[in-house]
């Protein structure tokens with residue numbers, strides 16, 4: 341068919357677009373129009389758009405982080421605040437600095453400290469009693485996931501009881517002396533059966549259940565992560581700062597991700613308690629390189645809890661992975677990990693797919709329900725260009741970088757510059 345006939349046969353081939361509301365991203369390649377996106381502007385306007393969360397997948401170097409950083413930078417102009425609890429490469433630090441935000445760098449030998457047991461400020465309208473219950477629940481969940489990560493298994497009922505008792509003992513003690521609870525207090529109580537009285541279980545049996553927990557927490561108190569999470573926080577959470585990032589690049593370089601995961605658990609608990617304020621305004625929470633976290637069930641559980649809360653709290657979560665099969669690596673079919681990871685995908689109304697390797701196309705097609713045209717398209721995407729699936733609508737968008745952004749976001753810089761000593 342000639343192009344003239346084709347144009348007559350398919351007169352309105354291009355998408356109408358999502359409208360001009362929201363954050364400018366770049367160019368809609370098919371419609372030759374500007375493409376704007378704002379997860380909160382799409383509520384009620386777009387059928388099937390049930391949550392503000394977003395998944396971004398693509399092979400290395402295609403511009404995923406650049407897109408996330410642009411979204412963050414431009415969102416700030418729309419009155420958003422941006423939180424990056426997971427930055428395993430430390431590449432968000434310069435972005436935060438340029439935007440007047442804060443970075444906490446965590447790692448052996450660094451001065452930054454976060455006390456994951458910090459109690460967040462009580463939101464207005466919550467009674468003292470209700471809030472104490474909420475804080476206790478959060479702390480238990482956190483200590484439970486830390487122990488679970490180190491032990492590499494789920495906790496047993498008796499161990500949960502031991503944690504309960506230990507936490508109450510520590511909170512009672514610190515409120516008497518007027519300090520904040522620290523992980524080392526918990527570890528001490530767990531290691532000393534005499535503190536574990538007053539429970540229905542026999543103290544000896546409880547003490548033996550507590551023993552493993554005490555050793556698990558030791559890693560954060562005396563082991564390779566000593567200090568970082570076991571002292572009063574060196575930074576106060578500043579709810580007015582436009583951006584807060586947690587630089588985890590000094591952790592988990594030795595091939596073992598456990599340190600990274602423990603740090604991420606503590607850091608996200610600390611951040612989440614500050615994010616729980618429903619009057620905090622609209623926020624983006626960005627997990628860059630999130631594929632490294634996919635195999636850790638306790639972290640997936642935390643993320644899922646955040647995902648579920650997102651709409652009520654005005655938070656949009658963005659998870660960056662390499663390929664869709666990263667979600668499958670969370671566990672075997674039918675396992676808890678896999679169910680959690682697939683749940684995260686379901687709870688992302690916006691999926692942005694950057695270029696995928698050819699062997700990944702089948703997985704992407706099944707998981708996302710792509711058409712054959714879309715599948716062909718993602719195999720051929722170039723840098724900064726992605727397939728945006730927004731609640732069933734689909735766009736090919738070229739992300740456009742401002743020259744200032746380009747200089748600020750350049751992760752290839754280290755490859756171009758030769759260190760002075762090598763010249």
Ligand SMILES: Nc1ncnc2c1ncn2[C@@H]1O[C@H](COP(=O)(O)OP(=O)(O)O)[C@@H](O)[C@H]1O
Pocket residue numbers: 398399400401402403404405406407723724725738739740741746749750751752753
């Ligand atoms: N839309 C774009 N236009 C031009 N250059 C881009 C674009 N997106 C990314 N880049 C450049 O490509 C390089 C790699 O991008 P990056 O976001 O770090 O990739 P990824 O996170 O996918 O591995 C960066 O130096 C960045 O400046």
Ligand SMILES: [Mg+2]
Pocket residue numbers: 404405406628629
């Ligand atoms: Mg990146």
